Amino acid sequence: MQRVVEVERPRLVVRILYSIGRRLFGQVPTPERIMAHRLSLMVGLGALYGAIRWAGRIDARLRALLQVQVATLYGSVY
Secondary structure: OOOOOOOOOOOOOHHHHHHHHHHOOOOHHHHHHHHHHOHHHHHHHHHHHHHHHOOOOOOOHHHHHHHHHHHOOOOOOO
């Protein structure tokens, strides 16, 4: 099975996004290094992470209800 190689010479925007990932997680996350091949995917992933962080936490009861609902949607036994 072939492995996806990292970008050898990342552009300035990618290096900036790498530094943000390094600051948040201590190292550049693997998905970020792989998605550096497609800048639009990398920016979209960053926006998703930012939205999740911005939204904050949800109540434990609501989280449990959501887990049951998702399990029901996918036909999984909860």
